Amino acid sequence: MRKWIAFWNILLKDMRSYYLKPPNISWGLLFPLVWVAMFLIRSGLGLEMLPELLPGLVSLSILFGTTSVLAVTVTFEKKGRSFERLLLAPFSLELLMLAKTSGAILFGTANAFVPILAAVILTDLPGMNWAMLIPATLLIAVSSTFLGLLIAVSAREVFEAQTFSNFFRFPMIFLCGLFFPVASLPVFLRPLSYALPLTYGNDILRGSIAGTSLMPLWLDFPVLLGSCALLFYFSINIINRKWIT
């Protein structure tokens, strides 16, 4: 019970200090909406294209929403030494990092629902499979958050973490099949696509929104889950090696 009091309060503090601040709220709302508007205007095809675009927009919103904040919530606190307070608290490092990342997971998931709600309001999305969409959204948020965590704990400075994030995020827009299929990429780039968890998350979203997934669900979900576990494991490992020297 005691450790859950700590967990809940770390989450609440991060929510108040970071996620519920006006810049983050406006980012979380505006970023996905601007992407939706931009794609609709650019494609010139109108709302009937929305189911095609929505999986990519949802993935993009989660990816940017989660990875942007961890550089602050983790790297900044580490730099300012307030993170030491958390490391000195009497509960496991794993629970601490779950508490520190749960805010980002919730934030990323909330970001994802901005384009989804916009799409529901604008079109009726007849083929939407909510039972697949919700767990997929959550898993993409977890994997993107843990990717952001891995970057944040590998960096020494906030700007370093932000630079590393961009190094991963921007190529992922093209490599993970968000707006055009992985099959259309050059052959030598495809292995890289299949090594990125977002490819599998986006594939589930495609299946649940447009019914056009390219890989079987029995592959997508386990790969996504496995990626989450691996990313978290590597992050904890880095903290253990570099922060508790």
Add this chain to the structure above:
Amino acid sequence: MDSSGMEVPAQPTGIGHGEPLLEVADLTKRFDDVTAVDGISFTVDRGEIFGFLGPNGAGKTTTITILTGLSRPDSGTVKVAGLDCTDDPKAAQHMIGIVPDESNLYPELSGYDNLCFCAALYGIRKRERSERARRLLADFDLQDAAGRKFGGYSKGMKRKLTIAAGIIHHPQILFLDEPTTGIDVASARRIRQLISDLNSRGTTIFLTTHYIEEAERLCGRIAFIVKGSIVRTDTVGNLMRHAHGRNVVQFEFSGEAGRACALIGREFPDLICGTVPEGIRVESPRPVRVGPLVRLLEDGGIEVTEARKILPSLEDVFVEITGIEAGAMKQEKERSGGGAR
């Protein structure tokens, strides 16, 4: 019992009960080619204020980071209340409180919220943590600043709140790393009083400081650490007893200190003469006769304005044991830590 529910021992501040609370054996820590901590061993008794003194880079902070679980030793053992926590520091973290050398609370939270958050990290329930936070804010004279953001506090207020955060979960042992560095005299005095009060309520304190007079005033026992090794551990009483065997007289005058020492050295070769900013100090294992020395200096054309016996201090003991000038150590720390006292 006092108002916070802690036992109030009937004993003077800083002296332990003889029951070891912290046991450190053969602790070693290397960073590449540098041995930061070199096989140190000591115990801290329950109820005592244990001073850990040394110059910058001596290994004080490295030792604290190992003892509190923020760093792993290369070898050696650490036990807290009999519990071996060398490989599993989490096992003892509920028993320890830490006040680092830099105040590291959250600048965006208020003083009250910072304390409540720190209490929550130890699993303390909402009502209880609110009560403890309010009580500590009152004890530390911070109730008027309770609602203000920590980032806007003065240095002294920040140190006080950081100490309050370190004890909100009622730790058995509190690690204080340079608690008064870089703050004004009045705040430093108040903090020393708070440390003394905490100890008299039963909290064992491990204090690192480069202010020797602070250690002399607060601590029951002191360990001197130099270049990663402990060169002496003893009670303040025993250390001072050694110093009391020496006789020191300070002369202030108009003239060149080097010439004064040369005159004294020629006439009284058994006396040790050294220069100080005020003039010279003459030292001997036997009582120093002031009259002949004053006459000698005046005959040599040096006009003596003051001659007085200097009572030996822990600083003298420190200089003798470590060979390090305490004044230089203090200045070096203040330059690196910022602020003046």
